[in-house]
Amino acid sequence: MKVICARKDLYEGVQTAGRAVSPRTSLPILGHLLITAEEDKIRIAATDLEIGMECIVDAKVEEPGNMTVPARTVTEILAALPDTDVALSVDDTNTVSLKCGTSDYSILGLPADEFPMLPEVREEVSVVVEHDAIREAIKRTAFAISQDESRAILTGILTQVIDGGLKLVSTDGHRLCLQECAVVESHGAVNAIVPGRALNELSRIVPEGQGTVEVKIAPSQIMFRVGETILISRLIEGQFPNYDKVIPKEHTKKLTVPTEQLLQSVKRAEIVARENSHRTIVSVQDGTLTVTAESGNVGRAHEEVEVIKEGEDIRMAFNARYLMDVLNVIDTEAIEVELSGEVSPAVIRPQGQEEYTYVLMPMQVE
Amino acid sequence: MKKDRTILLVDMNSFFASIEQQCDPRLKGKPVAVGGPAGSRAVVSTASYEARQFGVHSAMPVMEALTRCPELVLVHGDLRKYVDISRRVFRICGDYTDLLEIYSVDECFMDVTHTQTLFGGSWNIALDIKRRIFSELGLTCSIGIGPNKVLAKLAAGMRKPDGLVEIRPEEVRDLLENLPVEKLHGIGDKVAARLRNMGISTAGALGRTPRDRLKRHFGVYGEVLHAMGNGDCDTPVVPYYDQQDIKSVGHSHTLAQNTRDWGMLSHHLLRLSEMVGRRLREQGFAGRTVSLTVRYADMHTFSRRQSLNEHIDDGYAIYQVALSILREQVGNKHAIRLVGVCVSNLAKGFRQLGLFSDVKDRTLLNTLDAINNRYGEFTIRRASLLETKPRGKAPSCFAGARTQQASLD
Numbered sequence: 031m032k033v034i035c036a037r038k039d040l041y042e043g044v045q046t047a048g049r050a051v052s053p054r055t056s057l058p059i060l061g062h063l064l065i066t067a068e069e070d071k072i073r074i075a076a077t078d079l080e081i082g083m084e085c086i087v088d089a090k091v092e093e094p095g096n097m098t099v100p101a102r103t104v105t106e107i108l109a110a111l112p113d114t115d116v117a118l119s120v121d122d123t124n125t126v127s128l129k130c131g132t133s134d135y136s137i138l139g140l141p142a143d144e145f146p147m148l149p150e151v152r153e154e155v156s157v158v159v160e161h162d163a164i165r166e167a168i169k170r171t172a173f174a175i176s177q178d179e180s181r182a183i184l185t186g187i188l189t190q191v192i193d194g195g196l197k198l199v200s201t202d203g204h205r206l207c208l209q210e211c212a213v214v215e216s217h218g219a220v221n222a223i224v225p226g227r228a229l230n231e232l233s234r235i236v237p238e239g240q241g242t243v244e245v246k247i248a249p250s251q252i253m254f255r256v257g258e259t260i261l262i263s264r265l266i267e268g269q270f271p272n273y274d275k276v277i278p279k280e281h282t283k284k285l286t287v288p289t290e291q292l293l294q295s296v297k298r299a300e301i302v303a304r305e306n307s308h309r310t311i312v313s314v315q316d317g318t319l320t321v322t323a324e325s326g327n328v329g330r331a332h333e334e335v336e337v338i339k340e341g342e343d344i345r346m347a348f349n350a351r352y353l354m355d356v357l358n359v360i361d362t363e364a365i366e367v368e369l370s371g372e373v374s375p376a377v378i379r380p381q382g383q384e385e386y387t388y389v390l391m392p393m394q395v396e
Numbered sequence: 397m398k399k400d401r402t403i404l405l406v407d408m409n410s411f412f413a414s415i416e417q418q419c420d421p422r423l424k425g426k427p428v429a430v431g432g433p434a435g436s437r438a439v440v441s442t443a444s445y446e447a448r449q450f451g452v453h454s455a456m457p458v459m460e461a462l463t464r465c466p467e468l469v470l471v472h473g474d475l476r477k478y479v480d481i482s483r484r485v486f487r488i489c490g491d492y493t494d495l496l497e498i499y500s501v502d503e504c505f506m507d508v509t510h511t512q513t514l515f516g517g518s519w520n521i522a523l524d525i526k527r528r529i530f531s532e533l534g535l536t537c538s539i540g541i542g543p544n545k546v547l548a549k550l551a552a553g554m555r556k557p558d559g560l561v562e563i564r565p566e567e568v569r570d571l572l573e574n575l576p577v578e579k580l581h582g583i584g585d586k587v588a589a590r591l592r593n594m595g596i597s598t599a600g601a602l603g604r605t606p607r608d609r610l611k612r613h614f615g616v617y618g619e620v621l622h623a624m625g626n627g628d629c630d631t632p633v634v635p636y637y638d639q640q641d642i643k644s645v646g647h648s649h650t651l652a653q654n655t656r657d658w659g660m661l662s663h664h665l666l667r668l669s670e671m672v673g674r675r676l677r678e679q680g681f682a683g684r685t686v687s688l689t690v691r692y693a694d695m696h697t698f699s700r701r702q703s704l705n706e707h708i709d710d711g712y713a714i715y716q717v718a719l720s721i722l723r724e725q726v727g728n729k730h731a732i733r734l735v736g737v738c739v740s741n742l743a744k745g746f747r748q749l750g751l752f753s754d755v756k757d758r759t760l761l762n763t764l765d766a767i768n769n770r771y772g773e774f775t776i777r778r779a780s781l782l783e784t785k786p787r788g789k790a791p792s793c794f795a796g797a798r799t800q801q802a803s804l805d
Contacts (some may be wrong), residue, residue: 178705180720202705203750276751307707307743349748373749394747 031095032119033067035087040116043087044075044101046131046259051076051101052167052226062098063093063177064120065141066144067091075148076101076360079264081146081228086258093119094352096142099126103137104314133167148262155191155218157245159211164189164243167198167209168233170359170386175226176202186223186266191216191247200226205352223245223270228263235259239304240375278375280306283341287380289365293357294318295333299323300350302331309393310353312346323350346372347393402518404506405540405548406489406525408482409557413444415481416471418534427465430473431458431570437652441473445557455750465478465650481533488528492521497633500553505545507633522560543568546629549581568627573600576584580624587614587621599625645805646687647671648736654693656728665722667774667784668737673711674773682707686717689736690726697734700725706750707743710761712778716741 047063055061055078058289064075070091075084096349097120107128108116117129124139168187176184181203188199196211235256236243247265254261286313296310303310303323311321314337357365362380369376378388408414410571412430417423427447432438440461443452450465462468490496492515495507512518522539529535540552541562548572551561565569578588580599594613596602602610602625610618647668653757655661659753665688676682685710687701700721708714718737767776774784 066762176705180716203752204706206751242660271752307748375751389751391749391751394749 031065031067031097032093032117033072033089034093034115034117035072035114037108037111037113039087040089040103040118040286042071043085044105044108045316046085046235047074047076048085048101048105049234050076050078050081050083050261059098059144059146061100061142061321062140062145063100063101064096064098064142066096067094067252068141069094073349075145077146077148077262079146080225081231081233081264082260083229083263088312094350095120096144097124097126098139098145099137099370100139104128105174107135107137131393147249148260150247151248151251151262153246153248155190155216155247155289156217157247158214158242159245160214160240161241161243163211163213165233165236165238167196167211168229170209171198171200171207172226172230173355173359174200174202174205174207174388178202179214179338182266183223183268183270186225186270187229188270189222189224189247189252191222198229199270201271203363204349204391205356206276206387206389207356208273208277208387208389219245220247221270222252223266224252224264225266225270227261228252228261232256234260235261268390276375277371277387278368278377281341281370281377283314283339283344283369285319285340285367285369286338286364287319287367289357289360289380291335292365293354293379294351295321296333296357298352299331300354302328303350307393308351309347310350311345311347312353313343314339315343341369344372346376348390349393350377352390356383356390358385400545401507401509401782403542403545403548404508404518404525405499405523405542405552405786406485406506406537407539407552407556408502408529408537410442410444410448410554410610411482411535412442412473412478413447413471415478416518417444419477422470423469426469427459427601428450428469428471429461431461431468432433433458433472436723439650451755465723467761481535484533485529485535485537488532489525492525495555495633495635497635501597505548505633507566519560519562526558526560529774544629545631545633546624547627548577550579553579572625572627573598575599577602577625577715582624583621590614591621597703600625601625603627615783621632642796644671644738644740644741645675645679645683645742646679646738647675648734650691650713650734651732654731654733656731658728661728661732662715662719662723663780663783664735665718665737666711666778667781668719668735670711670777670781671773672737672739673709673714674765674768675775676709676739676742677761680744682709682744682747683739683742684708685739685741686721687738687740688718688721688726688738689734689738690722690732691734692730694731699736699738701740703741706748707741708739 044063046268049329052060062080066073073084073086073087074126111130111133114131124141126139127136128135154211169189175187184202190197194216196213198209199208246253250265252263252265299310299321304326305325305328310321313320317336317339319335319337323331356378360380364381366381367376367381373392376390380386413428413475415773416428419604422705427450428444429447429452430442440454440456440458447465447468452465476710486498486504489504489506493508493511499505499507501645508518508521512521515521516543522541523802526537538552538556538559540548542548542551543565547563551693552565553676554561561699575598577583577591577597577599596605602621607622610621614621647678649664649668683704684707687699689699691697702717702721739795764776
């Protein structure tokens with residue numbers, strides 16, 4: 031194999047694909063990138079066996095073929111090279127030659143046929159979504175996935191395709207996010223649990239602005255195509271908890287709260303609350319919402335925010351971090367909060383946006 | 397608080413064994429040991445002074461004790477009796493100061509700095525306590541008097557049984573000069589071994605070692621070691637009403653036989669976890685870190701821990717974490733002798749409610765607790781723990797001094 035390629039394009043390619051390389055791996059080949067040359071382009075692929083990435087870079091192919099290179103070494107070299115053409119070739123001992131101007135590197139590769147094949151995702155269900163819609167949906171749900179590996183199901187986001195729509199649901203057992211997403215077109219219906227990491231990587235490769243992402247879901251894999259880049263992930267097996275059951279359908283009190291003001295108040299109170307399991311007391315009396323926190327070692331915090339209230343006064347305890355998390359991803363001026371009792375879940379929505387729901391369990395008030 | 401304190405340490409002599417001898421006069425003058433039955437793997441918890449002459453000591457396997465002293469009288473312990481006597485001892489001590497810190501079932505520190513003049517000085521207080529404990533309970537104790545806790549403890553250990561030793565500030569330097577470091581209270585075998593490696597074997601040498609050098613080796617603890625080497629210690633005597641909140645709750649168990657059997661190990665983990673969960677709930681705590689302690693047949697002991705995202709107090713949840721640590725981080729390559737489960741990183745009254753955990757689970761736990769509080773631990777239990785016998789309501793001597801302190805009220 032022998033190719034010539036612009037340094038900048040090649041560098042971008044290895045960086046993108048390299049995100050699927052696992053930093054700690056017991057299999058040396060998984061620390062490598064597979065580079066395949068065909069016609070007038072090269073494909074760069076990487077996988078850690080959970081997710082796989084493949085991207086295409088324009089190149090002048092003098093001799094088709096394939097090679098593997100250690101991802102980290104090549105990325106570092108390319109980052110430091112000047113912006114001219116890079117020539118890549120490989121000999122039959124798998125030694126890769128990388129030449130650029132007066133720089134000449136011989137890098138030890140591995141046999142390309144050792145590289146695991148990325149699975150072919152046999153399409154059963156497909157959806158096409160706009161860039162902005164999927165980016166926003168991931169931003170509004172990914173923060174609430176569980177970090178607890180012992181509850182594997184909750185480390186993923188439920189991706190539900192139904193009736194020409196797409197829903198993303200995440201929960202860590204304390205709070206739950208549900209985002210309904212408009213689709214350009216869809217075919218079939220499925221419930222798939224996508225690892226949080228795959229969706230976070232997806233939101234990195236989806237550019238801002240116009241364009242669509244094509245999603246294909248098979249029984250055990252999901253594939254996203256963004257322009258010339260493909261992201262494949264395995265799905266998490268198992269049954270996602272019945273989320274609909276925990277979304278309250280009724281409420282006895284409703285607040286309308288300015289988003290930014292509440293966020294800033296909770297952020298400040300958290301400085302005190304973090305010493306005390308992040309516990310803040312939120313109480314509403316007439317038109318004033320008060321956020322207080324207390325810690326034996328630090329002191330007290332008291333914040334007030336003007337709100338519109340329907341229903342009786344209430345006093346509840348919440349984890350300040352969980353409040354900040356949701357306030358950070360809502361960009362409407364106000365939020366609507368629906369409450370029932372001091373140990374019942376709170377429902378938070380951006381004002382006028384029914385498509386997003388955040389359900390938050392309070393802390394016990396003792 | 398630092399200057400001119402007078403601290404007493406009252407240490408009961410071979411407490412459990414002496415009580416048994418006092419209760420049953422036939423045992424007087426005979427080698428007596430309190431511990432599990434012969435033929436088991438139990439250890440001696442206390443040996444009378446007569447038995448100690450044969451080399452029998454606490455924590456020695458019962459079988460070995462019987463080999464050393466064939467005429468040894470083994471008595472099965474009665475915790476209720478010991479706790480009751482222990483309370484009586486502490487009540488006597490409490491007549492001389494309000495600053496009384498119960499250190500274990502048979503030891504307490506007393507700060508008499510401000511009350512000694514009322515009773516004619518610390519020496520007279522000590523004599524009075526010894527006289528009353530002997531005349532009211534028939535037991536002897538050793539009392540150490542010193543300007544701080546470390547020296548009081550050292551003094552009490554200098555003459556046993558029935559001793560009374562005072563260390564005066566002006567004697568400290570000479571006394572510590574050639575004192576082996578491990579004689580200082582708070583320096584265990586491991587620290588002593590590390591100090592020896594550094595060429596420090598006496599308290600005097602420890603005191604002369606530059607503070608920075610000790611800090612490099614032991615971190616913050618280096619500061620404490622340096623002070624101890626100089627006979628300084630500013631730790632206050634903390635009476636029960638000033639006690640800090642507990643930091644962790646744990647239980648451990650020495651298995652009847654060393655084992656690699658998952659079934660056996662998980663059974664004990666579940667039982668211990670349930671006990672830890674009960675104690676957490678009893679005190680209103682929930683913890684975020686679960687530690688598993690394992691001791692192999694060769695006595696090599698270590699712990700592994702796992703922190704969670706949420707606070708838990710349910711025995712079964714604790715068990716699941718402990719079991720996963722055992723499976724993933726410890727394994728069963730070697731036969732295990734002891735397992736322990738401990739929950740730390742505690743918080744009180746801040747339970748984050750769960751979306752999916754049913755209110756029913758909580759109600760169930762509360763109901764089980766109420767039943768077990770009334771009829772004794774494990775009266776109602778998981779079917780997998782059917783072989784575990786209910787424990788009745790006997791107090792535990794090992795439940796920690798804190799629980800006993802509270803019971804003094």
